[in-house]
Structures are given as C-alpha cells and as structure tokens.
Amino acid sequence: MIKLTTPISEKDIRALKVGDQVLLSGTIVTGRDAAHKYMVEDKPDFIRPYLLDGVIYHCGPVVKKDDSTGEYSFVSAGPTTSRREEPYQDTVIDEYSIRGVIGKGGMGDRTAAGLQKTGAVYMHAVGGAGSAIAANVSEVSKVFMLDEFGTPEAFWVINVVDFPVVITMDSHGNSLHKDVFEKSEKNLAKLLGKA
Amino acid sequence: MPSLVKSGAVKSDSLYAPHGSLYDSVLELIRLCSTTLPPDIVKSLSNALSTEEGGSIAKNVLDSVLSNIEMAKSGSTPICQDTGSLAFYIHYPLGVSQIKLRALINEAVQEATKKQYLRPNVVDPISGKNTGTGVGLETPHIHFDEWDKDEIEIRLILKGGGCENVGIQYALPHSDLGASRSNDGVQKVVMDGVHKAQGMGCAPGIIGVGIGGDRITSMEIAKRQLFRKIGNRNHDPVIAEMETELVANLNKLGIGPMGFGGISTALDVFCGVIPRHPATYYVSISYNCWALRRYTMTISYDRDNGTLGEASYD
Numbered sequence: 001m002i003k004l005t006t007p008i009s010e011k012d013i014r015a016l017k018v019g020d021q022v023l024l025s026g027t028i029v030t031g032r033d034a035a036h037k038y039m040v041e042d043k044p045d046f047i048r049p050y051l052l053d054g055v056i057y058h059c060g061p062v063v064k065k066d067d068s069t070g071e072y073s074f075v076s077a078g079p080t081t082s083r084r085e086e087p088y089q090d091t092v093i094d095e096y097s098i099r100g101v102i103g104k105g106g107m108g109d110r111t112a113a114g115l116q117k118t119g120a121v122y123m124h125a126v127g128g129a130g131s132a133i134a135a136n137v138s139e140v141s142k143v144f145m146l147d148e149f150g151t152p153e154a155f156w157v158i159n160v161v162d163f164p165v166v167i168t169m170d171s172h173g174n175s176l177h178k179d180v181f182e183k184s185e186k187n188l189a190k191l192l193g194k195a
Numbered sequence: 196m197p198s199l200v201k202s203g204a205v206k207s208d209s210l211y212a213p214h215g216s217l218y219d220s221v222l223e224l225i226r227l228c229s230t231t232l233p234p235d236i237v238k239s240l241s242n243a244l245s246t247e248e249g250g251s252i253a254k255n256v257l258d259s260v261l262s263n264i265e266m267a268k269s270g271s272t273p274i275c276q277d278t279g280s281l282a283f284y285i286h287y288p289l290g291v292s293q294i295k296l297r298a299l300i301n302e303a304v305q306e307a308t309k310k311q312y313l314r315p316n317v318v319d320p321i322s323g324k325n326t327g328t329g330v331g332l333e334t335p336h337i338h339f340d341e342w343d344k345d346e347i348e349i350r351l352i353l354k355g356g357g358c359e360n361v362g363i364q365y366a367l368p369h370s371d372l373g374a375s376r377s378n379d380g381v382q383k384v385v386m387d388g389v390h391k392a393q394g395m396g397c398a399p400g401i402i403g404v405g406i407g408g409d410r411i412t413s414m415e416i417a418k419r420q421l422f423r424k425i426g427n428r429n430h431d432p433v434i435a436e437m438e439t440e441l442v443a444n445l446n447k448l449g450i451g452p453m454g455f456g457g458i459s460t461a462l463d464v465f466c467g468v469i470p471r472h473p474a475t476y477y478v479s480i481s482y483n484c485w486a487l488r489r490y491t492m493t494i495s496y497d498r499d500n501g502t503l504g505e506a507s508y509d
Contacts, residue, residue, distance in 0.1 A: 002249065019252070021255075049285060059276065060277045061276050061314075062272075062311050073271075075273065075276075076272050076274075076275065076314075080357060081356075081360065084360075104397070104453060105394050105395035105454060106393075106394065106454065124455075126256055126258065126259045127275075127394075127397040127453055128263070128274065129260060129277040129469075130261050130263070130267070130273055130274060130276040130277075131266040131273065132262060132263035132266050133263075134276075137411060148323075149323070149325070150324070151315055152276075152277075152314055152325070153316070155326070164259070166252055166455070168455070176456070177394070177457065179456075180449065180450060180454055180455070182270065184393070184449045184450050185334055187448050188386060188390045189199050191386060191444050191447060191448075192373065192386060192387075193373075195374070
C-alpha cells in the first residue's frame, strides 16, 4: 500500500502505475458536473490554490450542517460516475495543474492523454461505499458555489485521511478500464456467436 | 346503487397527519431504504465475494462494499451518497385519498432530506437550480393503484443516477447485433446493454428487463422487476430459463465488480413481459447498481374505524 499526501509532486505521480493501491491524505476538492463545466467555461480563480498539485474528487456528498456552530460534516461521500466529465477533464487538469482525479467507472482516451501530458493519475474509489468513505473525511474546511450549484454539485474543500483508492489510469497512457473493455468485448463477441 | 363507502368511513384526517402513525411509517421506510440494504442483496454480494479470486481487486472491492453496508446500517447513514430518485408504488383500499397520501409522502421526503437520510436530488433542468428540499414538480414519482384489501402497501425504490444513466432501450430487430424478434434476440441485446454499462453503473448490477410494451411501458415494466428478490424466477418457464441463462452468460463477460475485471458482473436478471404492438418490439434494460435499495411496507387499515395496524417492512 502506497501512502500519498497532497500536494503531490509530478515525480511521485509519474512513479504510480495501474493497479497500485493508494491511501490518500490531505486536502482535496469535490467537483462534478456543474463544477467541471464552470471550470472550463469561467475558469474561476478561487479554487486554484486548493487544486494546485492537488486532487479533484467526483463526488456529490450527503452533508450535515451543525445548526449551532454552522460547521459542515460529510455523512455519505462515495464517488460518482466520472465518464460525464470526459469533455472537460483534460482541460481542467491542465488549467489547474491537478495531479489526481478520483471517481468511479474510469474515463476515456481524451482524459488518458491529459493525464499523460500534465502528469496526473485517475484514482478509482469504491462506488456506493458512501458511509465508509465519509469516515475518511476528517474535516470540511470550505465550500464554494453552494447556493448556485446545490449540495451535491458544490465545490467542497475537505481533508481526508487514508482514503483508499486504486490507480486505474496512470500518467503513461495505461488504463485498466480500456483493458477490461477490450477483454469483455472479445468475450461478448464469443457469446453472441460473432467471434 | 349501494355505496361501498359508508358515511364517515374515513373518519380521521388524522390518518394523513404529519407525525401521525402512517407518516412515521413512511419516514421509516425511507430511512430503511437509504441505510439498510435488503438481506437478499447482502447475501448475494457475500456469495459473489466467495467467487472472486483471492487478492484480486474484485475481491477487495466486494470486501469494501460489504463493510460499507455494515457501517451504513449500524450508523443509520446512507449506504451511498447518491440516495437516488424516489419512486413509490402504492396500493390502497377504497376510501383512502390519493391527494392526501401524496401530500403526506412529500412531507416525509422533505423531513428525510433534513435528517440526511436523503440527499437533495431535485434539479431544474433549465436553471440548474436544486430545490434543496428533495421534492419538486411530480417528484417524487408516485404510482397509485386501488385494491380490495384492507391494507395500504407502499413500495419504494431509491434508484441512483449513475446506474439510471446506463439503462438502455433496444428496438428489435437489431441488425448490428444480429438480434431478431426472438428470445435469442432479446438475450443478445441484454448482453450488449450490460457490456456497454461496463463498471459505470456500479457492477455487479441487478438487471431489470422489460420485453414488449411501448417506449414508456417497456421501461416501466423493466424497472418494476427490481422489486423481485434475488433468485426469484419468472412464473413462465421459458422466461425463467432465459433469466438463468442471462445471469450465467453476463458473468462470463469479465467486467466484474466496479468494472475492475472479475466474475461477478450481474447478481441477477429479472425479465417482465407485456404485450406489444405488431410494429414494435422493445427490450428495455433498467440497470441497478449493487446497492439496490427497495422495500415494501405493508400496513393494515380498517377504514370503518380509521385504525391503522403496525407497519411491516420486507
């Protein structure tokens, strides 16, 4: 098991390969559909310091607000399907110098090329493991665009401790998702009597 | 004509009161769905775990899934942060008001959202604004049917957006896949649909299949299959055999848990059949993630006295 803490250097990221299991700690930022469109179209500056050599997490959490202190905490916080950010991800990685993208389901060729170019990896978390992953979130330190985007789609700046992820796309052009797709496509052809 | 409704039969508007017994039972139904995976699904996931190779990512994933299920249950927190879109299917006896029942459910959903059993998932497509309350125009979806039992039955499914996105509908014949209007053709498009989903719908999935109907009813019948328990087979032996074959073949694709590769791609396949128009032949796939959150609540209701029994959840 490899331990990494944000901010992460390009050298450390380039050393990772598909199949590596990582425990991630430090500050990361949640951002999904509305956030990615916004980062490409409006290029907001407020989120730059949290993403520089950092990690963006495709996640729309369930959040609890403590009415007396006004503090937020995550109740359930697993990954959302990453594929929807495919049109935006490579631009976002490059624009904000991001080193890691956490999500589920993997991403396509365009993102794979972006990871290779900038020096970043795709980290897969377990989809649906909302309660377990929330236990790895030690603090919710800031939120941006909460009113505009709503709870699931806001930028939540959080601190995580030993968040378990698997590298499924590395910075050298390898993708477990591509491998599984190609293998399963061959199996499908056989089962359909086409091979 | 003799009236079936005796005067004063629905005595109590208290039936629909917030924090009344029916309201509390519905709130509990929502909490249970969000936090406690049904036993048949948990058992099926445990079985899937034992089929995966030791030390594989697939096995680790299923281990995490099972420990998350335990954590959610014991902490009464959502299994998945995507608490989905809510669909209620209700059977009610004569004398119960749909309007009032809808209002009660809307109240309970808002309360469940405040208590973080649900994430607010209701977004205006045009403005992009989230209502923040968990309710909106015609949301949640509620389907009503009257029946002649002295019981109110409320079935609820919380269906996540990720798995909803990988649902798909085919019109047969499908020349690219060589799928004709036959049982073999149905199987081919189901195989193709689950292959297209890869890990994006959070495999291993539970696959609801609707055969026949129109564009809408075909998908509806597919989704309703998700209420069937793991291992339940269609009463028609031909369809039952198709279900069994599909599960076996889907688990030869090699997609595996979360699409990491492995054996368990589908936990089960449930097919439902309804008549079609001569010109159409739809096969619809309602893909559900491993976190199939659905329960059926049953509660007796004596409309003469306006008394409710104890709710049971299955």
